Amino acid sequence: MLLESERHGDALVVRPKGAWCVENLAQIEAALAAVPRGAAARLLVDYSGIEKLDLSGAWLLHRWLDAGPEERVDQNDAPEHFAFIDDVLHQQPKEHVPPPEPRLTVREALAWIGRNTIWWLRQIRLSIAFLGRVAVNGVSALRSLHSLRVPSITRHVYETGIQAIPIVSLIAFLISVIVAYLGAQQLKLFGAEIFTVDLVAIAVLREMSPLLTAIIVAGRSGSAFAAEIGVMRLNDEIDALQSMGVNYFEVLVLPRLVGLVIALPLLTIIADAMGLAGGALLSSTLLDISLAQFLPRMQDALAPTTFWAGLVKTPVFALIIALVGTYRGMQVRESSRELGRLTTVAVVQSIFLVIFADAVFAVVFVELDF
Amino acid sequence: MSASPSPIISIRGVTNRFGRQLVHDRVDLDVYPGEVLGIVGGSGSGKSVLLKTMLGLHRPNDGEVRVEGRDITKMADAELLEVKRRYGVTFQHGALFSSFTVAENVQLPIREYFQASQATLDALTELRLRMVGLPIEAGSKLPSQLSGGMIKRAALARALALDPALLFLDEPTAGLDPIAAASFDELVSYLHRSLKLTIVMITHDLDTLIATCSRVAVLVDRKITVDTLAGIMNHPHPWIQEYFHGPRARAAQAAAQGK
Secondary structure (H helix, E strand, O other): OOEEEEEEOOEEEEEEOEEEOHHHHHHHHHHHHHOOOOOOOEEEEOHHHEEEEOHHHHHHHHHHHHHOOOEEEEOOOOOHHHHHHHHHHHHOOOOOOOOOOOOOOHHHHHHHHHHHHHHHHHHHHHHHHHHHHHHHHHHHHOOOOHHHOHHHHHHHHHHHOHHHHHHHHHHHHHHHHHHHHHHHHHHHOOOOOOHHHHHHHHHHHHHHHHHHHHHHHHHHHHHHHHHHHHHHHHOOHHHHHHHOOOOHHHHHHHHHHHHHHHHHHHHHHHHHHHHHHHHHHHHHHHOOOOHHHHHHHHHHHOOOOHHHHHHOOHHHHHHHHHHHHHHHHHHOOOOHHHHHHHHHHHHHHHHHHHHHHHHHHHHHHHHHOO | OOOOOOOOEEEEEEEEEEOOEEEEEEEEEEEOOOOEEEEEEOOOOOHHHHHHHHHOOOOOOEEEEEEOOEEHHHOOHHHHHHHHOOEEEEEOOEOOOOOOOHHHHHHHHHHHHOOOOHHHHHHHHHHHHHHOOOOHHHHHOOHHHOOHHHHHHHHHHHHOOOOOOEEEEEOOOOOOOHHHHHHHHHHHHHHHHHHOOEEEEEOOOHHHHHHHOOEEEEEEOOEEEEEEHHHHHOOOOHHHHHHHHOHHHHHHHHHHHHO
């Protein structure tokens, strides 16, 4: 028991005992809460029982002693820490800041809706402004080779394109094997296994490989863009660039954009090849469609435009991924938590927008008979 | 100088090597209870490595580091944790957790070690903030909303969270304006006097050294030379002479004598 108390007429006698230190926080709390306050006129304090006291213990005791209406009378010398605490309190007189009460009124609700609306409108305005700046800087960068930053673009083509080849190839290969296998099982019911070739070729070239490649790249490079630029923001590197008069859109945003617009179509072509290879492999091993049969059948199945219908979408996907990644990176302010949050937002939004754009393309292509 | 016989930290024959570069060559250093020891040395002389060695964050290639008589270089992690609880550290740039408020930063070590209600934690935080001269409202702010001087104070408040007996300060006044630096020096001296803390600080600031430190350890040529401030100033080593008698040092000393 850390605190003993006794009533003597109008006085409450308290005797703190034992170790009052940060190790015993829970016991101190319980001991202080157990003693009733407010009934007595005087508080007689006997400090002689304290064996060990640190600043935290002294502070909690001091606060508790001064919290009630009673007059505090020290029976013997107060511990040394009390002098320090009095000194600290003296330097900065105690002010009471009442905690703001949470209110849920109609007015608050309306204000909340209003604030969010304005926030959303601001977000929309900011992203349009970002698009505009990218466009303006892009056009002006085309005028000279220097402002196009070729070495930087090359680096980004390497990082976002060449380094992604293994993972993109592997996934394209596996997915097309899965599609071919599922398709073959269903088509067998009609005795039309040969159409598996049509299915794989069209699905891979038109949809699977552009979409999958874009999603993988959004996860790999969209997050990298947001994180790289976000860390530069946190380190004031962007301010440093601006102070040197360097256009940071030209240095940071455009090379990533151009690099990805170059890299993504090339990656998609590799994914096309790997996907078709996966389909051919499955056809020859499971369906007895040899490569000699597979190739002519594929030639027949594909219209001249099928390959291009897939490929033409990829620069748009690249633009979306690069714009969202760099934009979210630029938005990082203040803390490392923001960095994590915005990197996540960048990936989720770019994947969503890529799929959305793909849906728009699908509708448009159907209308155009492409 | 009241050199008590049993040092709180005792470094013996510590050698630190990074690749082929020798940073510390069998250095010895004692820190006595209740003193303020300043560590100075040129950039790259291994001050921070020495500090990390004392904190148990870096294991030296050779030698022993005794904190309160126990060698931390040979300790198991659980035991080391017990030692770590006894000291507080502030880092050069504050190292406040940027996604927590100042109050949450201060409460983090307490929460980590002990059970306590939010009201008690708030009460303890209030004391820490008052001790370092921060307004209570600063507790609800994020580190990015604070000025440089306030960040240093908040970092000190967090270092004091567990009532340490030993305080390590890494460049406590770096990056502060002279007024903020002077008031931080005053704060450190005040806490040292009233709480009887033992303080080890790395500093480049001669004003801080003169204002707060009772002894000075100079890291030069991979060795440590320790003496009182007056003693070290008369040390014949050319680097030490240059450090304490160069143009900037003279100005700082003139200012100190003028007080």
